[in-house]
Structure formats: structure tokens, C-alpha cells
Amino acid sequence: MLSSTRSMFPRYLSSYGMPMHGLVVVDCNLYDFIEVDFTEPLIWLSSKMIKTFALPCKAAKLPCGEFGKPNQVKASRARMQLSITKPDDWHLHLRDGDLLEAVVSHSAQHFGRAVVMPNLRPPITTAAAAMAYHESILKALPSGSNFTPLMTLYLTDSTSPSEIKLARESGIIFAVKLYPAGATTNSQDGVTDLFGKCAPVLEEMIEQNMPLLVHGEVTDPDVDIFDREKVFVDTVLRPLIEKFPRLKVVMEHVTTMDAVKFVESCDGGHVAATVTPQHLVLNRNSIFQGGLQPHNYCLPVLKREIHRQALVAAVTSGDKRFFLGTDSAPHERQRKECACGCAGIYNSPVALSIYARVFEKAGALDKLEAFTSFNGPDFYGLPRNTSKVKLTKTPWRVPKSFSYAAGEIIPMAAGETLEWLVDSVSPQ
Numbered sequence: 192m193l194s195s196t197r198s199m200f201p202r203y204l205s206s207y208g209m210p211m212h213g214l215v216v217v218d219c220n221l222y223d224f225i226e227v228d229f230t231e232p233l234i235w236l237s238s239k240m241i242k243t244f245a246l247p248c249k250a251a252k253l254p255c256g257e258f259g260k261p262n263q264v265k266a267s268r269a270r271m272q273l274s275i276t277k278p279d280d281w282h283l284h285l286r287d288g289d290l291l292e293a294v295v296s297h298s299a300q301h302f303g304r305a306v307v308m309p310n311l312r313p314p315i316t317t318a319a320a321a322m323a324y325h326e327s328i329l330k331a332l333p334s335g336s337n338f339t340p341l342m343t344l345y346l347t348d349s350t351s352p353s354e355i356k357l358a359r360e361s362g363i364i365f366a367v368k369l370y371p372a373g374a375t376t377n378s379q380d381g382v383t384d385l386f387g388k389c390a391p392v393l394e395e396m397i398e399q400n401m402p403l404l405v406h407g408e409v410t411d412p413d414v415d416i417f418d419r420e421k422v423f424v425d426t427v428l429r430p431l432i433e434k435f436p437r438l439k440v441v442m443e444h445v446t447t448m449d450a451v452k453f454v455e456s457c458d459g460g461h462v463a464a465t466v467t468p469q470h471l472v473l474n475r476n477s478i479f480q481g482g483l484q485p486h487n488y489c490l491p492v493l494k495r496e497i498h499r500q501a502l503v504a505a506v507t508s509g510d511k512r513f514f515l516g517t518d519s520a521p522h523e524r525q526r527k528e529c530a531c532g533c534a535g536i537y538n539s540p541v542a543l544s545i546y547a548r549v550f551e552k553a554g555a556l557d558k559l560e561a562f563t564s565f566n567g568p569d570f571y572g573l574p575r576n577t578s579k580v581k582l583t584k585t586p587w588r589v590p591k592s593f594s595y596a597a598g599e600i601i602p603m604a605a606g607e608t609l610e611w612l613v614d615s616v617s618p619q
């Protein structure tokens with residue numbers, strides 16, 4: 192029975208034109224752990240074990256009825272595997288010094304490349320500073336790692352157009368980051384006059400085809416913190432895109448239905464958005480659940496459940512305008528657990544596992560790979576990665592903390608059990 196299951200299931204799918212490559216779910220190892228009475232098991236497998244198959248089964252008009260009702264199906268240790276093109280992280284905070292050393296290997300394990308945010312102290316405002324930072328990241332990588340940091344410049348009111356030319360010539364800088372002054376961690380040197388002082392730089396970015404990465408929140412203290420993204424869309428982003436329609440813009444770490452609708456209304460070649468794991472699985476209750484939870488505090492702050500659902504719908508729809516950006520933002524434990532804690536969630540070790548859970552729950556595992564590995568490079572005009580990562584559906588425990596020279600870092604989902612393990616990477 193077992194051998195016939197193993198050999199027939201893939202053949203059965205392909206005979207109905209199932210997109211085996213697109214689904215990337217089918218790994219015959221799956222069946223090594225299933226005992227079945229093979230009078231009917233396919234539909235049971237599709238609806239109960241591989242949710243992703245449910246929709247394609249319908250779409251392909253598979254004869255779901257002909258196998259009758261499941262009988263005597265015993266799944267002893269079902270293990271599902273995904274093999275996907277190695278993902279990239281299009282929004283990452285790697286920090287510097289000891290903290291960089293502590294976190295970079297977690298990103299390098301799961302991701303081929305990452306867009307590295309420039310909000311250090313002092314910020315990375317010049318091409319020369321970005322090149323020096325690039326060097327220190329490469330030095331901090333484990334030996335043999337192929338991880339490629341994609342550097343960014345921190346936009347200020349005094350950034351000059353010539354700096355953008357230098358950035359392009361460097362070959363290692365791929366974008367410019369807009370922090371409205373005062374919006375988030377180390378944003379005090381950010382922009383106060385986007386449409387005035389920064390206009391010549393934006394023109395040069397269009398010339399150099401260099402995207403503007405936007406922290407999309409207004410900083411006006413009179414605007415409620417939960418409304419800052421929506422107000423930014425209405426008062427800054429929409430006018431920006433009207434004034435500079437050829438500028439490529441990524442709205443980073445979107446958190447609201449309003450931002451999703453805005454991005455969906457834009458030309459996909461020019462406007463896109465990254466989405467973090469935390470905004471896909473947590474809502475604002477998580478900040479206050481059973482007491483104040485500093486490790487669930489990030490900016491933009493977590494929002495209402497309806498916004499979380501809108502984000503899940505957007506990423507699992509297959510829309511190319513949305514792609515993976517973890518916004519993994521480590522802070523030493525004491526800097527989060529104190530009277531005035533920093534914003535930022537450290538999620539690099541768990542991000543892929545959580546994204547997989549979100550897509551699985553939505554019955555959209557077939558859309559996971561485009562979100563993690565295709566939409567980002569396609570938007571940036573970079574080649575897709577050629578190596579693969581494997582995700583295995585097997586429970587694993589997230590460490591409660593990571594110790595490093597200057598203290599501890601608490602990861603997202605610390606101490607929890609997650610379902611998807613990123614367990615091996617084929618060499619590049």
C-alpha cells in the first residue's frame with residue numbers, strides 16, 4: 192500500500208495538470224510516514240494534510256468523489272516538506288558591533304540576500320559609510336556563507352544628488368531609506384522636508400532607478416499612533432507618487448488595510464510593500480496580553496485584527512506587489528524591558544517558519560514561494576536566487592533567548608513551539 196501511495200499520488204496530480212513545480216509541496220518523503228488503506232486516500236490527503244491542494248483540486252476539477260469516504264486512514268508521523276527557492280529579506284536591521292556579530296548568522300542561514308537598513312548611530316548617510324558597513328557585515332558572516340547584504344542610504348534633508356550617483360556606482364547600494372524625522376529608532380536625523388529639500392535627490396533616484404524605501408508614518412504627536420500610517424498614505428505617499436510617478440517606492444512593513452488598498456491601487460512596477468511576520472500573526476491585543484509585553488512592541492505598532500486579516504489576504508492573494516521583509520530589529524533585552532523600551536521585534540530565526548504557517552493556514556502554500564523569493568527580486572530588477580531551502584513540517588522549540596557578548600536578545604515567539612522547521616539548504 193505504502194509504495195503504491197508513493198508512486199501514484201504524484202502521477203495522479205500530474206495527470207490532472209497540477210502545477211507540481213508551483214506547489215513545491217510534494218516531496219515523496221511525505222508518504223514515508225503515512226500508513227494508509229489506499230482505497231481512497233488522495234482526497235483525505237488533500238483536504239486534511241496538504242491544505243494547499245484543496246483549492247487546486249477544485250480548480251483542476253479533480254474527481255474528488257470517486258474515492259468515496261476515507262476509511263481506516265492512519266497517519267502516524269506525517270511529515271510534509273516544502274522546497275522553495277531561497278528567500279531574501281527585503282527589510283532587515285543588522286546593527287553593528289557585538290549585536291551584528293550575534294544576529295547576522297540567523298539571517299544568513301535562511302536568506303540569500305537582505306536589504307540592510309541604515310539607521311545606525313551615526314546613520315549611514317554616504318556611499319562611503321555604506322561601503323564600510325558592508326565590509327563589517329561580510330566580516331561578521333560565518334565562513335563560507337554566500338549571504339549578500341544589499342546596502343541602503345539614510346536620506347536626510349541635506350543628502351545631495353551626487354551621493355545617489357556614488358551610491359549607484361558603488362555596486363553594493365540598492366535603495367535609499369526615508370525615515371520621517373522622529374518616526375522610529377534612530378530616526379532623529381531623518382527627513383523634515385521631503386517635497387522641498389529632498390526633491391532633487393528624488394529626481395536623481397529616478398535617473399538611477401533607485402527605489403525609495405519608506406517608513407510610512409507621520410510624526411505629528413496630535414495624530415493617534417494607530418492612525419499614523421493611514422494619515423501618511425493620505426498626506427505624504429499619495430502626493431509623492433503623484434508628483435514623482437516614475438519613482439520606485441516600497442512602503443515598508445505595511446500594517447493597515449488602508450496601506451494595502453493604497454498599494455493595490457498603484458502601478459505594480461513602481462509601488463510595492465513589504466510585510467513582516469509579526470503584522471501577519473499578531474494584533475494589538477498582543478502588546479497588552481496579561482500585562483505589558485515589550486517584546487511585541489514595534490513600529491509601526493501592531494494594529495486591530497481587521498488590519499491583520501487584510502495583510503494576510505494581500506500576501507496570500509499572490510499579488511506581486513507584496514513581498515517578504517522581516518523588519519527584524521534586535522535590541523539588547525534591557526533596552527526593551529525598561530521604563531522606556533525600544534521599538535523592534537527580533538524575528539530572523541523564526542520569520543520563515545511563521546510566514547509558512549500564515550500561508551498554510553490560509554490554504555495558500557502554493558503562493559508562499561513567490562512572496563518569499565520571487566516578488567522582491569523581480570521588483571528590484573535583480574535575479575532570483577538559484578539555491579533552495581527546505582521547510583519541514585515538524586515541531587521545534589524557539590530558544591527563549593540568545594546570549595551574546597553584551598547581553599541577551601529575546602526572539603519573537605521565544606520558548607514557543609512552531610510547526611515549520613527550516614532544516615537544510617542546498618549549496619549555492
Ligand SMILES: NC(=O)N[C@@H](CC(=O)O)C(=O)O
Binds near residue numbers: 518520536
Ligand atoms: N521596527 C521597529 O520597531 N524598529 C526598527 C526601526 C523601524 O523599522 O521602525 C529598529 O531599528 O529598531
